[in-house]
Amino acid sequence: MTRDFDWGLFAITILISLVGIMSIYSATHYPGKANINYSDDLSSLSNTFWIKQAIWLLLSLILAIFMANFNYHHFWDLAWFLYVSSVILLFLVLVVGVERSGAKRWFDLGIFSLQPSELVKISIIIILARYFTRLMSYHFSESIYHSGFFIFFKMMLVPIFLVMLPAVFIIKQPDLGSGIVLIPILFAIIFCAQVPKRFIASVVLLGAAVIPFFWHFLKAYQKSRFLVFLDPNIDPLGAGYTITQSKIAIGSGKLLGKGWLAGTQNQLNFLPERHTDFIFSIIAEEWGFIGSAVILFLLFFLIWRMIDIASKANDPFGRLISVGVIAFFSFQILINIAMTSGIMPVVGLPLPFVSYGGSSLLLSYFCIGLMLNISKHRIIF
Amino acid sequence: MRFRIFYSLIFAIFAIVLSRLFFLQIIKGESLRIQSQRNAVRIIPQNGLRGKILDTNGVILAEDRVSLNIAIIPQDLKSRSATFSELSRILAESKESLELRFKSNFSAPFAPVVVAEDVDRERALLIGEKRNKLPGLIIEYEPKRNYNFGSVASHVLGYLGKPETVFGSFEGYGFSAVQNVGVSGIEKYLDKFLRGEDGGMLIEVDNRGRQINLVGVRTPREGKSVSLTIDIRIQKILQNLLENRRGAVILMDPSNGDIFALASSPTFDPNVFLKKRDNRLRSEYLKDSAAPLFDRAVSGQYPPGSVFKIITTLSGLTSKKINFNTHFFCPGHKTIGRRDFKCWSTHNDQDLRNAIIHSCNVYFFNVGLVVGAEYLSDYTKVFQLGKPTGIDLPNEVTGFIPSPRGRMEFSNQGWYQGDTANLSIGQGGLLLTPIQVLRMASAVANSGYLVKPHLVKEVAGKKIVYKRPMKIDIDPKFLDFLKQSMRGVVGDETGSARILEIPGLEICAKTGTAQVGLGRKHGWIAGFFPKDQPKVAFVVFLENCEGSFIAAMLARDLFKEMLAEKILPLK
Numbered sequence: 022m023t024r025d026f027d028w029g030l031f032a033i034t035i036l037i038s039l040v041g042i043m044s045i046y047s048a049t050h051y052p053g054k055a056n057i058n059y060s061d062d063l064s065s066l067s068n069t070f071w072i073k074q075a076i077w078l079l080l081s082l083i084l085a086i087f088m089a090n091f092n093y094h095h096f097w098d099l100a101w102f103l104y105v106s107s108v109i110l111l112f113l114v115l116v117v118g119v120e121r122s123g124a125k126r127w128f129d130l131g132i133f134s135l136q137p138s139e140l141v142k143i144s145i146i147i148i149l150a151r152y153f154t155r156l157m158s159y160h161f162s163e164s165i166y167h168s169g170f171f172i173f174f175k176m177m178l179v180p181i182f183l184v185m186l187p188a189v190f191i192i193k194q195p196d197l198g199s200g201i202v203l204i205p206i207l208f209a210i211i212f213c214a215q216v217p218k219r220f221i222a223s224v225v226l227l228g229a230a231v232i233p234f235f236w237h238f239l240k241a242y243q244k245s246r247f248l249v250f251l252d253p254n255i256d257p258l259g260a261g262y263t264i265t266q267s268k269i270a271i272g273s274g275k276l277l278g279k280g281w282l283a284g285t286q287n288q289l290n291f292l293p294e295r296h297t298d299f300i301f302s303i304i305a306e307e308w309g310f311i312g313s314a315v316i317l318f319l320l321f322f323l324i325w326r327m328i329d330i331a332s333k334a335n336d337p338f339g340r341l342i343s344v345g346v347i348a349f350f351s352f353q354i355l356i357n358i359a360m361t362s363g364i365m366p367v368v369g370l371p372l373p374f375v376s377y378g379g380s381s382l383l384l385s386y387f388c389i390g391l392m393l394n395i396s397k398h399r400i401i402f
Numbered sequence: 403m404r405f406r407i408f409y410s411l412i413f414a415i416f417a418i419v420l421s422r423l424f425f426l427q428i429i430k431g432e433s434l435r436i437q438s439q440r441n442a443v444r445i446i447p448q449n450g451l452r453g454k455i456l457d458t459n460g461v462i463l464a465e466d467r468v469s470l471n472i473a474i475i476p477q478d479l480k481s482r483s484a485t486f487s488e489l490s491r492i493l494a495e496s497k498e499s500l501e502l503r504f505k506s507n508f509s510a511p512f513a514p515v516v517v518a519e520d521v522d523r524e525r526a527l528l529i530g531e532k533r534n535k536l537p538g539l540i541i542e543y544e545p546k547r548n549y550n551f552g553s554v555a556s557h558v559l560g561y562l563g564k565p566e567t568v569f570g571s572f573e574g575y576g577f578s579a580v581q582n583v584g585v586s587g588i589e590k591y592l593d594k595f596l597r598g599e600d601g602g603m604l605i606e607v608d609n610r611g612r613q614i615n616l617v618g619v620r621t622p623r624e625g626k627s628v629s630l631t632i633d634i635r636i637q638k639i640l641q642n643l644l645e646n647r648r649g650a651v652i653l654m655d656p657s658n659g660d661i662f663a664l665a666s667s668p669t670f671d672p673n674v675f676l677k678k679r680d681n682r683l684r685s686e687y688l689k690d691s692a693a694p695l696f697d698r699a700v701s702g703q704y705p706p707g708s709v710f711k712i713i714t715t716l717s718g719l720t721s722k723k724i725n726f727n728t729h730f731f732c733p734g735h736k737t738i739g740r741r742d743f744k745c746w747s748t749h750n751d752q753d754l755r756n757a758i759i760h761s762c763n764v765y766f767f768n769v770g771l772v773v774g775a776e777y778l779s780d781y782t783k784v785f786q787l788g789k790p791t792g793i794d795l796p797n798e799v800t801g802f803i804p805s806p807r808g809r810m811e812f813s814n815q816g817w818y819q820g821d822t823a824n825l826s827i828g829q830g831g832l833l834l835t836p837i838q839v840l841r842m843a844s845a846v847a848n849s850g851y852l853v854k855p856h857l858v859k860e861v862a863g864k865k866i867v868y869k870r871p872m873k874i875d876i877d878p879k880f881l882d883f884l885k886q887s888m889r890g891v892v893g894d895e896t897g898s899a900r901i902l903e904i905p906g907l908e909i910c911a912k913t914g915t916a917q918v919g920l921g922r923k924h925g926w927i928a929g930f931f932p933k934d935q936p937k938v939a940f941v942v943f944l945e946n947c948e949g950s951f952i953a954a955m956l957a958r959d960l961f962k963e964m965l966a967e968k969i970l971p972l973k
Contacts, residue, residue, distance in 0.1 A: 209408060275435055313423050
């Protein structure tokens with residue numbers, strides 16, 4: 022017997038998405054300013070963004086409903102296929118992808134474009150969930166042939182390799198945000214898959230030791246973002262500009278906000294990327310602390326519903342998928358709001374369900390569909 | 403267990419984010435709100451026009467007119483080379499110089515850069531037509547002071563300059579937000595009346611500083627206009643005559659202190675100080691050893707020479723040490739102590755009237771010696787010499803009156819009879835300004851009143867009422883005698899200013915030639931006419947000339963030309 026559809030999760034997701042469309046509308050509209058020639062700097066912004074996002078939302082809803090009825094156990098068999106094909110797509114996008122503002126992230130599919138890095142995120146969640154489900158049913162202690170290193174290899178190095186392979190391609194695009202988001206997914210699943218703590222600790226320590234070397238592999242703009250995060254005043258009109266303006270936008274909203282379509286930081290174009298990565302600044306500016314706390318609460322409620330589903334999932338595969346999805350969403354929410362409010366360096370990560378972007382929205386709803394399906398199957402025996 | 407740790411971690415994440423929002427929006431909200439307003443709202447100052455300055459007949463001497471500047475907003479510039487070649491064609495100026503100016507005046511991408519100042523209307527119109535095709539070009543309107551008569555009356559009018567101290571801080575915004583202020587002359591003296599009331603526009607701008615909304619406007623107001631007592635026609639004739647000379651000439655109504663003309667030479671063109679670029683002439687003025695910016699009429703102090711004999715005469719008469727019939731014998735020199743003091747001629751027997759007419763030094767040495775230095779020096783106070791006259795011009799100086807007491811106090815040096823002799827003929831450290839000498843002559847002319855010399859007639863259409871001239875405590879008989887004698891200076895065959903005699907004008911005067919060492923002399927003549935009920939008092943002072951007769955000749959030429967032009971204020 023299957024349980025009813027989790028309407029609560031579904032409704033809250035749609036509600037958040039509608040807030041997102043309202044904010045995109047506010048971020049990209051220019052009423053009564055025809056006397057100003059915006060053609061030069063706003064060619065990338067047009068009044069139709071909210072309509073496009075609405076269409077994406079409809080497509081996403083269809084996908085979510087389809088996924089909600091697609092037994093997630095099928096992904097057990099599809100896991101490797103998904104993983105391999107997304108890695109190949111990632112490779113291809115570096116070769117034949119279209120370049121926008123210096124990054125090759127998109128396939129041009131005529132009327133819309135697709136980011137394979139979004140597909141990778143779900144593939145990673147599924148492949149890791151499958152990998153650790155199998156590993157957990159394996160009793161290492163009973164096998165005297167398995168040395169400690171072999172266990173470490175199986176439990177840590179293989180999954181790390183599985184993540185690193187696509188991550189390298191993604192960071193090469195370059196898309197640091199999408200690359201970094203894979204790390205919390207990996208650790209959340211490893212952690213919840215009962216991998217010994219000493220393994221995790223040793224990898225974390227090793228990683229901390231190695232990070233300084235990666236500094237040299239960062240692009241110049243990524244380095245400057247980090248340095249500017251440490252002190253935005255070193256370059257207030259250049260790299261620090263976005264952080265400063267975003268903080269001003271959020272803070273100037275005060276308790277009640279300046280009102281929808283009335284945020285000066287937004288409407289007067291002080292915030293770059295405000296319909297995508299910096300959408301939260303606009304919400305905070307126009308709706309104040311009350312509005313931003315409400316949207317944060319809605320997001321928390323969403324995560325909380327997912328945690329509930331995860332804890333009641335009837336098998337490790339479903340539970341680990343849920344953990345991956347929760348980690349994925351939580352991390353994005355944290356990074357996005359933290360960077361817009363200036364407590365983390367700027368890495369280009371969208372706010373799930375809110376920021377403009379078709380691929381991101383489709384993936385998010387794919388995950389929602391997956392969670393709905395796991396929720397449906399939770400009491401099957 | 404692991405799941406619970408994982409979930410708590412997520413809960414912590416949300417708590418951190420929420421507290422950050424609380425910090426930014428509630429705790430720092432107010433200051434960040436102010437920052438956002440500062441981002442979006444900008445003040446564009448609009449300078450109010452400066453008030454006009456008119457002469458006594460209503461002729462405009464200085465006025466603000468709107469000057470058209472061609473400017474470029476760098477960020478809106480589409481085709482740089484096309485814009486500059488078009489500009490170069492219309493303005494008939496080389497492309498390179500325009501681009502150079504653009505580069506050197508550039509301050510910020512949104513701030514207009516002026517590439518051509520004060521463009522004539524036709525050219526501005528031509529550029530206006532091209533604006534749609536060449537975005538980024540704008541025409542700015544800026545009030546600009548114009549002195550219609552160039553260097554005529556420039557020491558009266560003064561000139562304008564930037565208040566340096568406030569200026570720098572506004573440059574980043576691309577606005578010259580601070581008005582010019584008066585640096586000298588009437589422009590300085592009446593600056594707060596002349597200065598326009600600034601207005602401005604409060605506009606909401608986007609991230610590139612482009613205007614989105616007009617939030618508020620305050621219309622600028624024109625400053626108050628000022629009418630002077632100066633007659634620009636007289637001033638023009640006067641400055642023509644003064645050309646290539648160093649000195650000062652002032653004409654005044656002795657009855658009330660209205661100044662008809664005040665000139666200092668060499669002079670300057672106040673328009674030069676308003677040119678933003680070309681400051682070549684400006685620095686030339688500043689470097690010139692003849693000091694054209696210096697107003698000799700009120701800021702220069704010089705030994706008056708024999709003109710001072712007016713005071714010596716009156717001190718002698720008032721102290722009763724001499725009377726109208728006192729005679730002294732002039733052998734051409736007088737030995738005082740061990741020094742020989744020369745007269746400029748040998749006058750033999752002289753009475754007071756003749757001594758004045760011939761400007762006999764020996765006679766006045768004797769007068770000075772009988773009166774005494776202390777008395778003579780104190781007597782100058784009756785005419786308020788050694789004090790500013792209070793003329794409505796900035797930087798008036800006091801002059802200097804030597805006295806035995808003063809010398810003791812300040813330099814601890816002795817005073818000798820020779821010093822008294824020198825003082826009595828207007829030498830020996832005595833310094834007066836031309837305006838002081840003029841007021842002194844006026845007091846003789848109007849039979850004993852000290853007027854306050856002034857240039858301002860009306861401010862904002864309202865007549866300025868000056869205090870009644872101050873009565874000097876002096877026997878009118880003495881002044882009448884002095885007047886008669888001064889008439890003789892010009893009218894008598896042997897008078898020292900015989901050259902100035904113009905039939906019908908009845909000019910009274912006293913000449914002066916001051917020795918200033920190294921054989922250099924200053925020439926003076928001060929006087930008034932007509933003898934009875936004088937209408938004009940005058941002083942002519944010339945630096946480094948052959949003597950008083952040069953000054954007298956200049957006065958003669960001036961009055962003759964004024965007579966020919968029928969602008970002598972005689973009624």
